[in-house]
Amino acid sequence: MFLINCPWCGERDEEEFSYGGEAHITRPTDPDSLSDEEWADYLFMRKNTKGVYLERWNHAHGCRRWFNMQRNTATHEIGGVYKIGETPPK
Amino acid sequence: MKSKYSIFSLMRNAMGYHQGWEQAWRSPEPKSEYDVIIIGGGGHGLATAYYLAKEHGITNVAVIEKGWIGGGNTGRNTTIIRSNYLWDESARLYDKSLKLYESLSQELNFNIMLSQRGVLNLAHNLHDLREISRRVNAIRLNGIDSEMLNTADVKAMVPILDCSKNARYPVLGASLQKRGGVARHDGVAWGYARAADARGVDIIQKCEVTGILRDAGNVTGVETTHGTIKAKKVAIVTAGHTSHVAAMAGVRLPIESFPLQAMVSEPIKPVLDCVVMSGAVHAYISQSDRGEMVMGAGIDHFVSYTQKSTLAVVEQQMAAVTKLIPILSRLRLMRQWAGIVDTCPDASPIVSKTPVEGLYVNGGWGTGGFKGTPGSGWVFAHTIAQDRPHELNAPFGLERFTTGALIDEHGAAAVAH
Numbered sequence A: 001m002f003l004i005n006c007p008w009c010g011e012r013d014e015e016e017f018s019y020g021g022e023a024h025i026t027r028p029t030d031p032d033s034l035s036d037e038e039w040a041d042y043l044f045m046r047k048n049t050k051g052v053y054l055e056r057w058n059h060a061h062g063c064r065r066w067f068n069m070q071r072n073t074a075t076h077e078i079g080g081v082y083k084i085g086e087t088p089p090k
Numbered sequence B: 001m002k003s004k005y006s007i008f009s010l011m012r013n014a015m016g017y018h019q020g021w022e023q024a025w026r027s028p029e030p031k032s033e034y035d036v037i038i039i040g041g042g043g044h045g046l047a048t049a050y051y052l053a054k055e056h057g058i059t060n061v062a063v064i065e066k067g068w069i070g071g072g073n074t075g076r077n078t079t080i081i082r083s084n085y086l087w088d089e090s091a092r093l094y095d096k097s098l099k100l101y102e103s104l105s106q107e108l109n110f111n112i113m114l115s116q117r118g119v120l121n122l123a124h125n126l127h128d129l130r131e132i133s134r135r136v137n138a139i140r141l142n143g144i145d146s147e148m149l150n151t152a153d154v155k156a157m158v159p160i161l162d163c164s165k166n167a168r169y170p171v172l173g174a175s176l177q178k179r180g181g182v183a184r185h186d187g188v189a190w191g192y193a194r195a196a197d198a199r200g201v202d203i204i205q206k207c208e209v210t211g212i213l214r215d216a217g218n219v220t221g222v223e224t225t226h227g228t229i230k231a232k233k234v235a236i237v238t239a240g241h242t243s244h245v246a247a248m249a250g251v252r253l254p255i256e257s258f259p260l261q262a263m264v265s266e267p268i269k270p271v272l273d274c275v276v277m278s279g280a281v282h283a284y285i286s287q288s289d290r291g292e293m294v295m296g297a298g299i300d301h302f303v304s305y306t307q308k309s310t311l312a313v314v315e316q317q318m319a320a321v322t323k324l325i326p327i328l329s330r331l332r333l334m335r336q337w338a339g340i341v342d343t344c345p346d347a348s349p350i351v352s353k354t355p356v357e358g359l360y361v362n363g364g365w366g367t368g369g370f371k372g373t374p375g376s377g378w379v380f381a382h383t384i385a386q387d388r389p390h391e392l393n394a395p396f397g398l399e400r401f402t403t404g405a406l407i408d409e410h411g412a413a414a415v416a417h
Helices: A036-043 B007-015 B043-056 B088-102 B104-108 B126-141 B151-157 B185-198 B242-247 B311-324 B326-330 B370-386
Strands: A003-006 A010-013 A018-022 A052-058 A066-072 A078-082 B033-039 B061-064 B119-123 B147-150 B173-177 B202-204 B209-215 B218-224 B227-236 B256-265 B275-278 B283-287 B293-299 B333-343 B350-353 B359-363
Touching (some): A003 A078, B043 B061, B043 B185, B088 B370, B104 B185, B147 B151, B185 B202, B209 B227, B227 B242, B242 B359, B256 B311, B275 B311, B293 B311
Antiparallel strands (some): A003 A010, B119 B173, B218 B227, B256 B333, B275 B283
8 A cells, every 4th residue: 555646636545546557658550450469469468577567547536637656565665656657757 | 214103103202201202304505506496485395396296207396485484475374275166277277286195194204184064155245156156167167176155055054144135135045066175385395305305305495596597698697695506407396486586587477565454263163064155245154173263355456575463454354254254253363464476467376487498486376376386386397397288287388478469357356366
């Protein structure tokens, strides 16, 4: 359990948020040209990193907006929050 | 040769004030090379080692465990065993496992305390009832025992359940698998460890694998905190860290790891003699031999490797459980904990070869790996020994994510993920 600093609403309890999984998975620009392996990679394969992870969150019980967050999955330490389209913190 | 556990060995050792028991397994230093290295000394890894030795005659095997055997998810689950799965592929795999469980104490000469006390899955609304009826029929078509109960049957079986009309979660019926039940989870790990050790398998504890060595796409061994160990074949059976270890060999998996929580109450007199599960509220409840109510909850919905319990899940769980079984509201919780479950998109496991020659993976059992332990080890040993899957685990290969032949068992998993 942790506090998440929503870029629009400020610090709120994690329970107000829903999880969107790994961030920065780019939607295929030319779906028709994708092989089955590439589709499998896009749809199913995940880094699932133990350590610093970039992920998507949604403030479901607040402003209902999506944003990205850098979090350490081994410690729950949050490295920063950034809006969709912005570059992740170093 | 290990001496056999029996009433006579118990009496003989009682005479000697129990000072004469030999150790159940050795703690050898790792050799420089093995035919097969199994990464992960949980139930599945130890079972794999045992069946490699017993069914396939491969005894030059090491099980490498970073902590102590059975100290991961094997010791953290709620010990439930059942095989009431919807699809044919799952039914065959899980029922193979249950059948192995039924004779496991005799086979391993180790009491795993299997108690086939019956597993109930409750229906709380009309949709649940229809879905459960469909499952019962599908399960029976696969030759697995399953039956429908109505509210009165359920009430008779579990008098402490709130079956009143105005209940928060009304009980409209339930499915029952009588062969389902519970077993002692540590006992399963210890039994397999002792039996595998007796057949020559080296169990190496407190030794962490830090890298997987490869040469031109073939596995050649592992790097560990105790140095390099060579191997012809390496098998990953590290529930909770499957992606992490597979990444050491550059293998990407369709797995996400979440914390799953469970808890036990203070012990009380016997009030529940079966397992009660409710998919709708993510509760699965049984009473241990010591009298504690053992309760499993849902997962935290974010990737985590922390094994930390979070209060929100405990609170939701208790709110639901005390509505189902009101007398539990006056009990205190003694312990709560979390294990990390590796979940696949289709809620079915991966027991498979990998793109790396000589590297095998068994993981992604999600929230229900304990019940699969013997079957998992049995088919995985076959996969490693023959370098091809057994027909029971062929559908559970990594290829299914490319072909699209997924085995959707979200409904049977009992915990949404």
